[in-house]
Amino acid sequence: MVNSLNGKNILVVGAGGLLGSRLVKYLIDRDVNVVAVDLNLLTMKERLSKLGVDTGSSLLTCNELDITNETQVKRFFSSELQIDGIVNAAYPRNKTYGNKFFDVSLQSFNENLSLHLGSAFLLTQQAAAYFERNKTPLSLVNISSIYGVVAPKFDIYDNTNMTMPVEYATIKAAIQHLNKYVVSYIKDSRFRVNCISPGGIFDSQPEAFLSAYKAHTHGAGMLDVDEMMGSITYLLSDDSKFVTGQNIIIDDGFSI
Template identity: 55%
Template sequence: MMLKNKKILVVGAAGLLGATLVKELLAQGATVIAADISLDRLNSRLVGLGVAADNADVIRKQIDLANKTALTAMFTELDGLTGAVNCSYPRNKNYGKHFFDVLPEDFNENISLNLGSSFLFMQQCAAYFKRTEMPFSLVNISSVYGVVAPKFEIYDKTPMTMPVEYAAIKSGLIHMSKYVAKYVGDSRFRVNLVSPGGIFDHQPAEFLNAYKKETFGKGMLDVTDVLGSIVFLLSSMAEFVNGQNIVVDDGFSM
């Protein structure tokens, strides 16, 4: 078990990646604080994955990452944290439109909701480290589309697109993570990222087939394919890995 005696905070824990990660962290021996804006959704997702509602190694918390007062209070209450993973992806109801249909106010709101809350979360993680001076590993989730330009042709014949907000958020997150690691400048406080390729979530067959041709054979990732890199960065095996971005995409970005 790579994370025995570790205590990890996962925000966005009710999402596809977040909930699956909580289960894996438990299997790796960690105690987990699972936080999300919806406790009902969080509990339902975890139980659906086989994480019992009375599992003493999971502490469930409701949190709005855009609420500085609530987030600061949560970090004040927590003790013994050794790491955190931000799996959240807040957005408004108009998120995801095609480029020419995106209104500036929606673009600005989605950047603020997502990148703004990520900034606040990183700031509070850094403040927690400064207060406790305990080794701390923060892992942010970016994307292959934070690294390379979109391959728009794989969206042909589907109603899907690669949202411009997503590209701005995920690329910005990479640089902001490096900024925070450099600003704190202490080898005991690590900030790294994992950038997955596309994760399977019942997308249209046309898209799945086109996407697979851009990889070495895997195609869309299973959500479990991303977990190993996150666990590694949270573990003592990555003790001096800092400011790095691990791309997990089976060659999609090449």
């Protein structure tokens, strides 16, 4: 599967984050050309280096990009960019993100929708504009979530300080329909937009949460971020050349 990415140029947005950084490493280790962008160039390079990525590799180009900034994003896609695939793994949010439902103000809710869903719209729009200018095959993968598919299982948050943010669930559901809207609008099989919906990804959560979450799966519990790589690279590759507007759920049965 990954061999079909040979010779392709993949843009990873949010390359300094948990998923984005591991995806960069995964692709570089398989000799795929990567353009890695994030809000903070230095922080991104430090995280990639800690994963063992040679940030001076000829396969890797690193740039700073604020995907919530319309001027920056339009300028980036209007540059001498040559890409065949894009993965949007960015996760912009404000300082009050993650409050429990009754503690979320309208201002905070709207701001988080603007940051996360708004930037997903902007990136998808500009990817479509890039395709319209170049008319070469382009596959975009956005990141949704199981909580964009099913309602939260709030019992798994008992005995923890955690919750499932209402902004998160709203945004992740909207991303799936955004994908369908855009591919229906462009209506060209060479331009594909899909997403994956991961279940819980392990990131040092409390033991009470991990145990409760695992009880809702078929035994795997929280997944390692590397479990997402196969589905992402499938959607980027020519192996999925007529797959578009779709959502792949990766959750070991959590949403069943």
